Amino acid sequence: MIEALSDTLKDPVSGKRRQVSARGKSKKEAKEKLEKKLKEIEEFGLLTGSTSKISFAELASNWLDSNKKNIKISAHRSQVYHVKRFGKYIANIEVQKITRAMYQRVIDQMQKDGYSRNTIVNAHACAKKIFLYAIINNIIKESPADFAVMPKQLMTVEEIEQNEVESKYLEHNELKEFLKSVEDQGLMNDLEIFYILAFTGMRIGEVCALKESDINIFSKEISITKTIYNVDGKMNEYELLTPKTKKSIRTVSIDQKIVDILIKHMKRQKERKIAMRDEWHDAKFLFTRDNGYPLSPRFVHYRLKRYEKWLTFSKKLNPHIFRHTHTSMLAEAGADLPAIMKRLGHADGKITTQIYTHVTKKMQSKVDDGLTKIIDKMI
Template sequence: MHCRKVDLKKGYVWECTDELAKDPVTGKRKRVSARGRTKPEAKANLERKIKKVTEYGLTTDPEQSSISFEKLAQEWLQVHKKNMKESAQRSREYHVKRFGKYIAKIEVKKITKKMYQNVIDQMQKDGYSFNTIYAAHSTAKRIFKQAIAWDIIHSSPADMVVLPKEKLTIDQIEVDQVGEKYLERDELKTFLDITRTQGLLNDEVIFVLLAFTGMRIGELLALKWNDINFENNEISVTKTIFNIDGKKHEYKLLTPKTKTSIRTISFDENIAQLLDRHEKQQKEQMMKVRNIWHDEGFIITREDGYPMSPRFVHYRMKRLEQKLHEKTNVKKKLHPHILRHTHTSMLTEAGVDLRAIMQRLGHSDAKTTLSVYTHVTEKMKIDASDKLGKVFGDLINR
């Protein structure tokens, strides 16, 4: 250890310097220094610094040791980019931006648990939803875990954080009921009637297929005609579409959500006839604009052959929701995924067992499927009891 006086404008300080053991990768030694008002203080500061490096393996690279949250987050995103789908990458970039809004320029090693908690509390004050705060925290937690792995810090400020609890209003509680997650038989009929009479081009085929196949919206929009086997009446689900900005030229076809999402879905003659009619209509449209037609074989397309974006279908369904609320007694909030849950309820009423339903939907997690399945089966038990009483109730000795 070597110590010396260092002259400053306002006097002087003591600086002590020492060398660490050779780096096992580079074979080079790194010099570590620390300052203090006195020589003993400088020596003590240096010893603490060396202890941190030897005990926790903390980096002595000046650039890494002073890295900001913003720079660390970008490096983390870059490293994990190759293992993430583009949709997941976009989502994480979004949450990095939300969280980094508060501490982007602060050095990672200076971010304390209290500072981290302040960020979470401030996000709540700024009106971010529980889901957004939770997702931002989850992303930040991974980033700090990476900082530990890279020997920048030895403990994470994300540990022991207190997240806000989701407070539901009475309206939200009512909407969150299982029965609100799917359409009953008469509600589905009413919705499809509105779709046929008030819908725009392709609305009927989109929403009928969602309801009667249980596909996710991205899976449906990625379908091509060569995915349909009309001899066996089967649909092969092997991909999903990604188009976050809704720009028609910027779509991408990705692998499905999970391995279980790759599946084959059977359909009946009614769906076969619907697809046949749709194919003929599409060919007529293709002839009208053949000079600009995007000939990639998509089933659900815009007027020029490009596939629709999921956002576009959401807008279409909200339009139909408004008409449904105006003209009928059905007041449920509609979104494309409600038809996937509706498909679960339809299969349950048809007597299909839970495992077969999960396979058809491509579900690896039974949570949502099970909630709808259980709700419908319980309702069927009550209906069965009522029917039994009405038909054979007079046989009971009163």
């Protein structure tokens, strides 16, 4: 076999200098293979084939960069997080040396280190894509991620009880108690935000992205066309994105009481804007900080947690619990599942289906009990 050698090149990923070689049965074949490798290096920015020494960390960085332009920034940051979780175990190991057994040990170690099954599954999903990227770029022939076994969802009795469907939404008396607490202890924006969350089923990112123009007080509707992304909750580093799915773009009706609350809120907002003048960030958001900048979902979450100390029930509060609460209310009102999905902007909703099924079964049980009482009186 004849070997062809390149000049010393700088690896664009690792920054290290090295020589690239290729072998062939003839000088011409070796030269053609070498030119192909050099072209791949120029095109993909990494050494391919058996000569590649690229580490998992370097390959992951390349994949994240190439994939970034095709997804939302929020999705990219999620991928960065999960790649970091997985990569800390094998970051400096050459991709070609990562075996299926080694990959499985990473999965098993993540479980031992206390990561949730959901985190492990998401990290695995990213790692699979990274190794597929390596196959496409001729760095490896097979993926070590194939056939990996995910940890089983082992739950204690207490965890099972906490994950009951009823813990995912508020009953009527619980919601009433919460809203009364907001009326008594609430801070600026709280009452309006939590009323909208509970009685529209909107996602918190959609609520924070609302602008005054999205509220139609005459038709009593809210137009949902966007969501907000806020880097680490920093005030001036927000970005408006398209909603989660195409079905998330929707219009929801609101009760007159909500309309009246929002009219008062927008009037106060206008007064605050006039008082602040040039210091006001005039992007016309419905819910803002003291200077006109929009609220972040994280900010609302912290506001919500402060109410737990005043409530008599022990359910953990988060913005999404109101979305599930709205599902239960719609089910009780007689709405069918497709109508509920449409109002919530769901393409598919596992928990929504669970709550709908649970509530309708409870309603049927009450009907059956009532019918039994009538029969007992008559027979």
